Structures are given as structure tokens and as C-alpha cells.
Amino acid sequence: MNQESKENICQEIVFQHVYNTHVKDLNNYLYYKYGDQYNPSDKAQDAFIKLWDNCKKVTISKAKAYLFKVANNLMLNEIKHQKVVLKYQQINHSQHDYETPEFLIEKDQYLESYKKVLENLSEEQRVAFLLNKVDGKKHSEIADMLGVTKKVIEYRIYSAFKILKSELENFSIK
Template structure:
């Protein structure tokens, strides 16, 4: 018994003895109880890491019990996690919308008309308009990019907007 008081698991040689003595038994226990689906090698190593992290709190006589309890709990937690993952995969995502078929059709038709009107804009208007409304660039940034004045950029965007408004009923932009 006095020897046990001097044996501190935090010492490398003592920990190595514990590892050599219990690692194969722990691995076999986990493999026999849970199979190889959840890797028992990893759990065995993790259990020894937890022992090392808690070496000051675990005595040498309680090391085996600590290892087996920790490893068993880790396996049970992993099984619970796998059940949650499986349940999540079994749930079917909703494949419906609250939009009516008429609305979806109108939206597609509007998008086609919008694209045609954009194609019919002259190149300067289209570029300025898309840089501003799609990419969110400021008028000054567009002017610098296109090497024109800011007033020219404003005019191009304004004229593109007016064309879109004329060609598309109900077209509003922020």
C-alpha cells in the first residue's frame, strides 16, 4: 500500500505502465461490447487522454475503473449522436411552397421579359445599371471603373431604369 501513495499517474513511467497493462483489455472490451462500427481504437486512445488530463484526480487503484467507465460513456454518447444523425437523415425536407403555380409561372415570365429588356439596352446603360443594382457599386465607383464622370453614370442608370419601367409593367426598384 505505501508504494501506491508514491505512484502518481501523472509520472510518465507510471502512466506508461497503466497504458501497457489496460490498453488491450479496454480495446477488447469496447470491441466485444460495441463492435467495430464506432472505432474502438479511437475511443481507447481518447479514454487514456482523459486519464492523462485527470491524472491528479485519479489514483492508481481507480485507474482501471476510470478508463472503462470513461470509454463506455464515450461509446454511449457516440451511439446517441449516431441516432440523432440517422433521425435527421430520415426526415424528408419539405418539397412544397406556399406559392401558387400561377405565381411561379408569372415570376418566370417576368424574369424572361426582364432579361430581354436588359439585352435590348445599349451596352453602356446595361453595364452601369448592372454594376449599380446587381453588384451594389456606388456611382463614383462605377465612374472610376468606366473612366467617365459620375454624371454620365447617373444618366446611364437613370435612362436604363426608365426603359425598364416603360417595357415592364409593375417594375419597381429600390
């Protein structure tokens, strides 16, 4: 029996070695092939999770090929999903058109202004604000995620809100 068949990927040290050896190449491969819009680093992590889940079935010599194949399939599935979402959005928008063209133009202009102001916020403010208002995370959850105190998160969100309110007309969030 050779050394390779004796070592099991399910052993933490072996898995860690496989991870450290291939994570950068896998991230780069996905990024170069599909770009940043489909979150290649997330898909790479998901591929490692699948490798861990199937560690008894995958040998060390086949681990790299397995990771690349799984990650590529995850990206292709994400692309298919985004196409379905896009198709649904197009169908959904064409079914009802009750807004006036003026309202739609104003809405688009306001959205663009909102995006520009968000871009001008510091990264810390923007991240804290969006995690709270878009993802619905609590201040304490965000503080734990970012490794800072709850007061720091409250200040970042408050300062971001203050900037948005001063830069945009009729800005309010519930």
C-alpha cells in the first residue's frame, strides 16, 4: 500500500494541507474564468466544503481535480440561476406598468444618486450601514463579524445615515 492511499483527506492536517496548497489557485482560476460578479471566492470555499463532506470518497491525488470540477460546476449553476432571476425580472416588469415615465426617470436618477453617495462613504461606514439596513443584521451581530465594539458599529451607521441624509433629498429609512 502506498503512502497516498494510507493518508485520508478526512484527517484535519491533510485537509488543511490540501486547502493551503490549492485555495489560491482555485480562487484565481474562478476569478479569471468568470470575473468577480459571481463571487468566485465563495464558490471556492463551497468547493472545499463539498470536498470535506466527501472526503472519504476522494483520494489525495484526485483532490485538486475534484475541487476544480466542483467549483466550476458551482459557478455554472450560479450563472444559470442568475439567468432565471433576470428572466423573471423581465417578465415581472412587463406585466404591470402603472408608474408614469416621469416617476421611473426620477426613481432611476435617485437610485444613481444613492449609489454615488454610498460609494463616497468610507468602507467601514458603507459595510456597517449595508449590513444593517440591507441584510437586516443587528448592531451586535455586525460588531462580532467585524471584530469591533457595538458602539463603533452604531457610530458608523449613524455617520453613514447622516451623510446620506445630507446628500440626498427626502432620504429616510425605516
